Amino acid sequence: MKRETAGEKSVEESMVESIRLVRPEDLNSAGRLFGGSLMQWMDEVAAMVAKRHARGNVTTVSVDQLRFLKGAYQGDMVVLIGKLTYVGKTSMEVRVDTYVEGTDGMRRPITRAYFTLVALDGMDRPEPVPGLLRNTSEQRIEWEGGERRRAMRILRKEEGF
């Protein structure tokens, strides 16, 4: 059955905030949070955001600008915030920011990345998604950045790097 794609949805409707505790099994040999675990948590948050917007199955097609700004350690609380920044016809760009939250409630940024996910129909073919409302100046700035990142992704795909 064709998915309902009429209309536009707000950024807030699909935003996800999640929190993880860094456990011993999440550490690398140097005693820091293993980057692969953090990337998995970020990918899960991005997928939840995209699923909420598309209301259906999604898959990750690319990850841009993943930057590790700081480390995290055993016992740290890692907050992950994912929100839509741009949508194309079948693709959605989700920005995921992660922070370590201290006992004083202060959040220290540790990573940020832009994930691109594609909505899929029952045959795993790309399927149109609802549009995205830009209600704040921050959302409009992110959208403009999303347009530029999309153009760079298309160029990179064409160039094969």
Ligand SMILES: CC(C)(COP(=O)(O)OP(=O)(O)OC[C@H]1O[C@@H](n2cnc3c(N)ncnc32)[C@H](O)[C@@H]1OP(=O)(O)O)[C@@H](O)C(=O)NCCC(=O)NCCS
């Ligand atoms: C996602 C997938 C179905 C897209 O197939 P495709 O043949 O590239 O489809 P299309 O060319 O129609 O592109 C579909 C959308 O993806 C976007 N896209 C394709 N390749 C992309 C890339 N490398 N980076 C960013 N976006 C990309 C296109 O721009 C298009 O967006 P739009 O509809 O908003 O304009 C296919 O690439 C796939 O199955 N990839 C594997 C996904 C996966 O297994 N992920 C890991 C597990 S989660």
